[in-house]
Amino acid sequence: MNFYAIRAIYRFEMARFGRTLMQSLASPVLSTSLYFIVFGTAIGSRIGAIDGISYGAFIIPGLVMLSLLSESISNASFGIYMPKFTGTIYELLSAPVSWAEALVGYVGAAASKSMILGALILVTARLFVPYEIAHPFWMVAFLALTAVTFSLFGFIIGVWADGFEKLQIVPLMVITPLTFLGGSFYSINMLPPLWQKIALINPVVYLISGFRWSFYGVSDVHVGVSAAMIGVFLVACLLLIRWIFKSGYRLRN
């Protein structure tokens, strides 16, 4: 076990995070604040409570997820794409580092960053809307699992991408729509019956539903189903990454 390598990669990635603090933290916090002002305070005051929760409080878990997903993906995909782009990846490939160790370093750092961000958004939200967390342990567990899973997914995108355009396309064209349609701003139960069924294809529905359950004890789908879905996605990402390293896909000639 090359512990020193894991630490080196983790520190390197966190240092990059420190250098781009404005971009990494300030802009997601700002955009989340804007959501609260517009949807929570301004429009939300005219929308009735959903499942007995005021609209401003209802959207908090969804907003955290929205940032968590996109930041996890962009942090992790950048982390592995940049060395490929600048050519410094040669060092990782020639180092006595196993794929699992490299992954713990890169994905660990990306997930850490997005969890810091998630915590910051929750703190920011508290300034606008009072809320309680019914199941703090599960809240943290969902936050961590989601951050890790989507950092893994971002890592895959970073390996796959061979240009900055591809790096942006999945978060922009896939993740953002899935999150908006996944119940960030509404309960799936508010949809017509047919659309409720269709919505269940969207994996983000399960993430937001489970996360919201940890706050308010109410959910669109059973919390066990939510946890299982995240688990399935996590394992799928791990298997894909294992294949990437074993086959050398887009990393080794």
Add this chain to the structure above:
Amino acid sequence: MTPIISIRGLSKTYASGFEALKHIDLEIRRGEIFALLGPNGAGKTTLIGAVCGLVRPSGGSIHADGHDIARDYRAARTKIGLVPQELSTDAFETVWATVSFSRGLFGKPRDPAFVEKLLRQLSLWDKKDAKIMTLSGGMKRRVMIAKALSHEPTILFLDEPTAGVDVELRRDMWEMVRGLRASGVTIILTTHYIEEAEEMADRIGVISRGRILLVEDKAALMAKLGKKQLTLHLQAPLAQIPAAFAGEPLELSADGNALTYTFDAQSEATGIGALLRRLNEQGIDFKSLQSSESSLEDIFVSLVREQA
């Protein structure tokens, strides 16, 4: 003594179908400077990449210090440092941070004293807190060398270390490489500057089109293939080589002012004495004479040409 690197039957065919390496057998001796010489596209970088883990071999086996580089990659890679040809650095990192990162990546605990020594050796100590993007090209290359040496490897690969480097820095680089060898590091460098191989190497391997054409001690190679030439600048130009010298290895320059005699420098009887006497008898007088030895470059060019 067992070789420090042993390559057997190594081949590499890229997905495009291009055969970059064709059944390479090569052994590198412990503690030597080995120069791998070849034209662009000969397979030098692919060969290094295969040993260091950047390229997946299509066939064959590689051992580094007794460790199979695929099965026992941790042990093998810990022994190896690589300075690639391209200047790939993390522009926003400081020199100190990037070298410390490399050391950790290769599984070594932090050792500020060692990193300091390394940076001082490479004249980078003043720049330890500078961002890499602010450094000159020559300094960046030294940073890459510092990174490659940060985990105290016993084998160092230098891929075209002096490509695009000015003369002074090239001398420094050679000095540094000699110093490394003195400290027990085995060095494999690729180059297409013959001068560099001639200056530095203990042994030379010539690679062309994915095949190793020869591996030889530099001195033996020069002696074996080295030809000497004696050029006589004549008092009066000749229209042609006199009939008396037919069959001799003589050449007349186009203007008829110089005669060139080629001989084997290693042979006991070079025939120079006899030649000069006979020229005298024929009444051919000369102003001056000069002898020259064929360089590695001539040898190299003729080898690669034979193959083509």
